[in-house]
Amino acid sequence: MNALFEYLVRLGDDSLIIGHRLSEWCGHGPILEEDIAMTNLSLDFIGQATSFLKYAGEVEGKGRTEDDLAYLRFDRDYRNLLLVEQPNGDFGMTIVRQFLFDAYRKLLFERLIHSKDETIAAIAAKSLKETKYHLKHSSEWVIRLGDGTEESHQRVQDSLDTLWRYTSELFYADEVDEKLVKDGVIPSMEGLESAWKASVNEVLAEATLKVPDNNWKHEGGRKGMHSEHLGYILAELQYMQRAYPGLEW
Amino acid sequence: MVTEKEIWQYLEEVFDPEVPVLTVIDLGVVQKVSLESDVCKVTITPTYSGCPAMKRIEDDIIEKLTEKGVPKTEVELVLSPAWTTDWITEAGRKKLKEYGIAPPEDEPDKTVLFAKPVVVPCPNCGSRDTRMVSQFGSTACKAHYQCNDCLEPFDYFKCLR
Ligand SMILES: [Zn+2]
Numbered sequence: 001m002n003a004l005f006e007y008l009v010r011l012g013d014d015s016l017i018i019g020h021r022l023s024e025w026c027g028h029g030p031i032l033e034e035d036i037a038m039t040n041l042s043l044d045f046i047g048q049a050t051s052f053l054k055y056a057g058e059v060e061g062k063g064r065t066e067d068d069l070a071y072l073r074f075d076r077d078y079r080n081l082l083l084v085e086q087p088n089g090d091f092g093m094t095i096v097r098q099f100l101f102d103a104y105r106k107l108l109f110e111r112l113i114h115s116k117d118e119t120i121a122a123i124a125a126k127s128l129k130e131t132k133y134h135l136k137h138s139s140e141w142v143i144r145l146g147d148g149t150e151e152s153h154q155r156v157q158d159s160l161d162t163l164w165r166y167t168s169e170l171f172y173a174d175e176v177d178e179k180l181v182k183d184g185v186i187p188s189m190e191g192l193e194s195a196w197k198a199s200v201n202e203v204l205a206e207a208t209l210k211v212p213d214n215n216w217k218h219e220g221g222r223k224g225m226h227s228e229h230l231g232y233i234l235a236e237l238q239y240m241q242r243a244y245p246g247l248e249w
Numbered sequence: 250m251v252t253e254k255e256i257w258q259y260l261e262e263v264f265d266p267e268v269p270v271l272t273v274i275d276l277g278v279v280q281k282v283s284l285e286s287d288v289c290k291v292t293i294t295p296t297y298s299g300c301p302a303m304k305r306i307e308d309d310i311i312e313k314l315t316e317k318g319v320p321k322t323e324v325e326l327v328l329s330p331a332w333t334t335d336w337i338t339e340a341g342r343k344k345l346k347e348y349g350i351a352p353p354e355d356e357p358d359k360t361v362l363f364a365k366p367v368v369v370p371c372p373n374c375g376s377r378d379t380r381m382v383s384q385f386g387s388t389a390c391k392a393h394y395q396c397n398d399c400l401e402p403f404d405y406f407k408c409l410r
Contacts, residue, residue, distance in 0.1 A: 033383035033385065037384065
């Protein structure tokens with residue numbers, strides 16, 4: 001197994017799938033400004049996915065492009081977190097999912113900018129600037145909805161309770177991570193989880209939301225074991241390339 | 250035989266497809282120009298990761314230089330160092346304002362939630378009494394504002410650092 005390829009696909013697939021989920025809001029946002037916001041965020045993520053998957057293809061050395069990787073793999077070959085493939089639900093659910101993910105991504109990229117791999121460091125530096133915007137956007141909405149009306153509070157609390165079980169996977173690490181840390185390609189991720197908890201808890205407290213205390217964990221995405229939702233995403237995402245192989249515009 | 254200096258001048262005629270008053274030089278995306286035998290290599294850096302204008306900018310650079318008689322042009326996209334709005338030139342800022350887009354202001358740290366939004370003067374009447382309508386505007390790089398005095402709705406080219 002090529003650890004670097006595997007790691008890049010994990011980063012790229014997280015961006016690709018959450019980018020796709022956000023794009024599903026196009027034309028369905030609760031207000032025009034948020035419709036535009038979510039599609040703009042989606043663009044950033046698909047751009048990040050392009051960078052990571054392009055590099056993954058180069059590292060693999062089998063001539064696969066970023067498009068080949070995005071459009072022509074099967075579900076079990078995707079390495080994204082279960083969190084990012086969860087359905088959009090209502091606006092509050094999408095915002096909570098985004099917030100949990102953005103908080104993780106910001107801390108992750110703050111470490112990856114120190115990667116000894118120049119390309120990873122460059123993509124991380126580029127993405128970090130965007131992620132700061134994303135996190136500000138999602139955090140402010142979590143607070144606004146959590147500390148809003150009884151209805152909005154209850155809805156985001158329910159979303160948080162539903163999505164919480166997928167957050168332990170953010171810190172999943174296996175032989176891939178171990179090898180890259182050992183080889184000095186990526187910095188150690190020690191302390192990432194506690195830093196994430198601290199930053200998330202701060203916003204949740206401000207939002208008057210209760211941090212869920214369930215310890216049920218749901219993992220598998222990093223090994224290609226997905227929830228039933230990924231298949232439906234891929235059916236839509238891959239439709240054009242599957243129906244018209246090699247289609248370009 | 251074309252010189253590097255001439256290439257830089259030709260690039261002053263390549264415009265950003267989304268903000269057509271700005272040239273790629275004003276925007277600060279051109280990192281390097283080099284000439285080797287007859288091949289001209291232009292290195293550019295993307296504004297935002299998913300900016301759909303980058304491919305178009307690439308094509309436009311090649312088209313412009315070909316039109317100017319450069320035999321072969323290659324455009325290379327590099328991510329590092331990452332683009333920042335600090336690279337928009339003074340001339341570029343002036344053109345943005347005249348075009349009706351407020352240029353980037355010195356913004357506070359984005360980790361501060363619900364920070365008082367930066368004062369963005371209205372490009373129409375100059376009033377400092379404006380409000381942010383949406384953090385995201387017509388393109389990824391802009392936010393949407395409105396002037397409380399003349400009521401002009403306008404785009405603000407937000408600060409990216
Ligand atoms: Zn005005």
